[in-house]
Amino acid sequence: MGASSPRLLSGLRVLDISNAMGAFCGKLLCDLGMDVTKVEPPSGDPLRREPPFASGHAHREGSLRFAYLNAGKRGITLDLTRPAGQELFLNLVERSDVVLESLEPGYLDKVNLGYDVLAKRQPKIVLASLTGFGQSGPYRDFLAPDIVTTAMGGLLYISGDPSFPPCMPPETQSYYYASIYTAYGVMLALWQRESKGIGVHIDASVQASIALHEHIAFTYSLEGRIMRRAGSQHQHVAPANLFPCEDGTISIFVSEPHWSSFLEVWKEHPPELEDPRWTSNAERRAHADWLNPLVASFTSSFAKEELSLLLQEHGIPGLPVNRPDEFMRDPHIQDRGFFGPVTHPALGSYQQAGVPFTVNGDRPEPLPAPTLGQHNSEVYGSELGLNEQDIQVLAAEGVI
Amino acid sequence: MLSTNRILEGVRIISFTTGYAGPFAGRLLAQFGADVIKVESLHGGLDSFRHFAKGKDVDAAPRFIECNLGVRSLTVNLKTPVGVQLIKELAARSDAVLENFRPRVLERLGLGEKELREANPGIIILKMPGMGEKGPKSKYGTWGFNLNSFCGMTYLWNHPGQSRPVGSQGVYPDHVGFIMAPTLMVAALLRRRLTGEGVSIDMAQVEAAAYMLGVSYLEAAVNQSGPEPAGNLDPTASPHGCYPCEGKDRWCVLSVRTDEEWRSFCLVMGRGDLADAPRFRSRQARCQNREEIDKIAAEWTRSRTAGEVMKKLQEARVAAGVVQNGNDLINDPQLRHRNYFARFASSPVGSFELPRGALRFNGMADEPLSLPARLGANTDEILRDILGYDEDTIAKWHEEGILS
Numbered sequence: 189m190g191a192s193s194p195r196l197l198s199g200l201r202v203l204d205i206s207n208a209m210g211a212f213c214g215k216l217l218c219d220l221g222m223d224v225t226k227v228e229p230p231s232g233d234p235l236r237r238e239p240p241f242a243s244g245h246a247h248r249e250g251s252l253r254f255a256y257l258n259a260g261k262r263g264i265t266l267d268l269t270r271p272a273g274q275e276l277f278l279n280l281v282e283r284s285d286v287v288l289e290s291l292e293p294g295y296l297d298k299v300n301l302g303y304d305v306l307a308k309r310q311p312k313i314v315l316a317s318l319t320g321f322g323q324s325g326p327y328r329d330f331l332a333p334d335i336v337t338t339a340m341g342g343l344l345y346i347s348g349d350p351s352f353p354p355c356m357p358p359e360t361q362s363y364y365y366a367s368i369y370t371a372y373g374v375m376l377a378l379w380q381r382e383s384k385g386i387g388v389h390i391d392a393s394v395q396a397s398i399a400l401h402e403h404i405a406f407t408y409s410l411e412g413r414i415m416r417r418a419g420s421q422h423q424h425v426a427p428a429n430l431f432p433c434e435d436g437t438i439s440i441f442v443s444e445p446h447w448s449s450f451l452e453v454w455k456e457h458p459p460e461l462e463d464p465r466w467t468s469n470a471e472r473r474a475h476a477d478w479l480n481p482l483v484a485s486f487t488s489s490f491a492k493e494e495l496s497l498l499l500q501e502h503g504i505p506g507l508p509v510n511r512p513d514e515f516m517r518d519p520h521i522q523d524r525g526f527f528g529p530v531t532h533p534a535l536g537s538y539q540q541a542g543v544p545f546t547v548n549g550d551r552p553e554p555l556p557a558p559t560l561g562q563h564n565s566e567v568y569g570s571e572l573g574l575n576e577q578d579i580q581v582l583a584a585e586g587v588i
Numbered sequence: 589m590l591s592t593n594r595i596l597e598g599v600r601i602i603s604f605t606t607g608y609a610g611p612f613a614g615r616l617l618a619q620f621g622a623d624v625i626k627v628e629s630l631h632g633g634l635d636s637f638r639h640f641a642k643g644k645d646v647d648a649a650p651r652f653i654e655c656n657l658g659v660r661s662l663t664v665n666l667k668t669p670v671g672v673q674l675i676k677e678l679a680a681r682s683d684a685v686l687e688n689f690r691p692r693v694l695e696r697l698g699l700g701e702k703e704l705r706e707a708n709p710g711i712i713i714l715k716m717p718g719m720g721e722k723g724p725k726s727k728y729g730t731w732g733f734n735l736n737s738f739c740g741m742t743y744l745w746n747h748p749g750q751s752r753p754v755g756s757q758g759v760y761p762d763h764v765g766f767i768m769a770p771t772l773m774v775a776a777l778l779r780r781r782l783t784g785e786g787v788s789i790d791m792a793q794v795e796a797a798a799y800m801l802g803v804s805y806l807e808a809a810v811n812q813s814g815p816e817p818a819g820n821l822d823p824t825a826s827p828h829g830c831y832p833c834e835g836k837d838r839w840c841v842l843s844v845r846t847d848e849e850w851r852s853f854c855l856v857m858g859r860g861d862l863a864d865a866p867r868f869r870s871r872q873a874r875c876q877n878r879e880e881i882d883k884i885a886a887e888w889t890r891s892r893t894a895g896e897v898m899k900k901l902q903e904a905r906v907a908a909g910v911v912q913n914g915n916d917l918i919n920d921p922q923l924r925h926r927n928y929f930a931r932f933a934s935s936p937v938g939s940f941e942l943p944r945g946a947l948r949f950n951g952m953a954d955e956p957l958s959l960p961a962r963l964g965a966n967t968d969e970i971l972r973d974i975l976g977y978d979e980d981t982i983a984k985w986h987e988e989g990i991l992s
Contacts, residue, residue: 196775199782220775239823240807240815252810256802303950322948325925331843331907335820335828339841339909342917344830347745349754353830354839354911356820357756358744364800368767369946375774376620377949380595382781389950396928397946399917402758405929406654408914410940415914416837418757420742422733424640430737430753437753439737444639446729505729509753512740512801512815513808520725526795527805538809541802544795545772547787
């Protein structure tokens with residue numbers, strides 16, 4: 189490991205047998221510099237069949253969801269349901285630090301690959317299990333697509349315009365969020381392994397990762413108050429909302445320290461707002477329904493970038509509402525080099541979101557996802573020492 | 589029995605944090621045993637969440653308590669040379685610095701990376717500014733609410749075909765930042781343990797938020813169009829979404845993908861007649877006839893509680909859930925089973941419970957969590973036990989206003 193390498197944990201090895209739920213965790217471990225090998229069934233990870241697709245056509249190498257969530261991993265195929273596949277897997281476990289999985293609770297035990305079996309072969313193994321609700325408990329076996337975990341975690345109830353049904357966030361946020369949490373668990377487990385010389389089985393729950401959001405449970409416990417949908421209006425502060433501009437929308441968040449500056453920028457504000465009572469967040473929030481339309485009449489004569497700059501010059505948090513492509517083109521984001529070029533054998537060359545941190549000023553470069561079985565000969569041949577013929581037999585038997 | 593609360597025992601982190609994301613990141617490190625020392629000052633350096641306090645007690649702010657559990661409190665006036673020197677001495681005896689101020693605030697106080705590294709060459713420095721340390725908009729002031737808008741999350745978080753964006757009342761990027769930061773912190777600690785090198789990490793919260801939309805950017809980049817808000821739609825499932833249930837503003841969610849799930853769903857509804865109807869027989873057909881299916885599903889859910897819908901369907905292996913509110917969460921038997929809530933019988937704001945988090949480590953105990961220390965409560969012991977000053981010196985600095 190070079191002293192200046194931005195790959196924090198290069199040299200540590202992960203076997204990733206997760207599905208859509210945990211794939212993002214494997215990606216993050218990869219972005220932390222670990223060597224992550226994605227293990228797919230010979231028919232391919234089901235995620236490869238999930239939209240969106242490049243050019244809109246379903247194709248084994250064309251799922252953009254698979255492409256992002258597996259970016260940077262190595263890819264091998266292996267049938268974990270067959271004894272020969274299980275033995276190969278255990279050989280790989282011996283050479284690994286972490287196994288990441290998000291299969292249904294109890295599945296690994298059923299195929300004789302539970303924590304105890306893994307730990308017998310590699311006593312210091314860290315097994316990270318991410319499931320919808322956890323490894324035990326009354327909801328353990330519940331099916332847990334993203335919409336169910338987001339609902340059961342409480343985030344969905346407070347999301348969206350109150351005149352519509354609750355509204356899901358884009359992509360599969362609850363899976364992603366729980367995946368970062370699981371990565372934190374892996375870091376803690378590796379730290380414990382370094383200090384105490386032991387592995388551990390991590391039991392992470394998607395529901396539990398979402399249920400700490402936005403003070404929803406805490407607010408009910410402390411105040412007996414149920415938080416409800418409020419569109420884009422912040423709970424405690426106003427103006428803290430979205431406002432119309434000539435060419436789109438801006439988000440403005442004016443809390444106590446910024447109120448007097450905001451009145452300076454908003455030259456034609458009603459004079460009564462200069463009364464000191466309006467400095468209080470609570471006072472402004474209580475009259476948000478009156479205040480918001482007045483602010484909207486001020487904002488609507490500006491372009492969103494122009495108003496954002498004006499507000500920021502006065503220290504006031506205001507940023508435009510961007511479409512994804514507008515964000516990608518933003519000069520600040522371009523200057524920071526967050527997006528980087530990637531070349532993929534089937535998808536071609538494109539800009540991909542990078543790693544959201546720099547190490548000593550350097551950012552690890554974004555990498556493409558593996559094609560199906562791309563690293564079979566590297567892993568089974570060079571690393572496990574199987575010869576060409578063994579590999580051909582395993583492939584012919586459908587084990588790999 | 590091993591305890592999760594002591595995994596990071598022996599790790600000391602200086603925390604210059606305010607608001608939601610930075611302090612909560614510190615709390616998540618303290619929860620697992622790190623000694624997190626939060627530095628504040630009555631001379632213009634209090635955590636902004638203390639302003640949510642009712643009355644004059646700056647420790648009586650619920651938001652502050654939630655975000656700073658288990659954290660020790662040191663008050664030092666950083667506008668004095670002695671104050672700055674004390675932090676350098678503390679840095680020499682610490683493993684890491686966690687910081688979420690605007691860029692260059694610490695530099696201006698004489699506690700930039702250069703000075704901290706002089707004090708301790710191996711120290712880890714993790715900064716988590718809103719827009720990052722560098723770039724034309726790095727000085728912008730941002731809350732999580734604004735970052736949601738900037739990165740595209742607000743635009744995409746909407747029902748399809750709406751005339752204006754809605755997004756969320758909340759601050760999702762803060763949540764992303766406060767779990768990403770401790771992950772990076774322990775990764776950096778591990779790296780130092782394995783290689784001896786202490787690194788500086790700049791984690792822009794805007795990029796952490798954008799990291800959660802990578803598929804959407806890929807869609808924009810590869811397909812040169814879209815994406816557009818999808819709301820509760822999933823192009824591969826029908827029914828899929830929120831459906832009204834008995835009670836005011838009560839909802840369940842349903843997600844039916846396979847033919848087998850559809851058959852079970854029909855049987856649970858008592859509508860076996862629909863299971864083999866040609867217009868619903870394949871997934872593709874069900875997605876094409878989404879509106880009719882939504883109507884049928886809503887008719888059935890409307891007269892039932894969300895809890896009943898979930899129970900009946902999950903028993904039949906169909907994905908369904910309650911759109912839970914705060915009351916439901918606090919009483920959720922699954923979360924209770926996980927010992928999810930930490931209970932505080934008394935605090936400056938009264939008694940309450942709050943979530944511990946998503947992780948359990950099999951075979952390890954979760955001990956009770958502790959409240960944040962009161963403002964300045966650990967100042968004397970830190971100066972005495974870590975920095976080695978005697979009582980007289982400490983008393984003198986108190987008189988001079990250096991330790992407040």
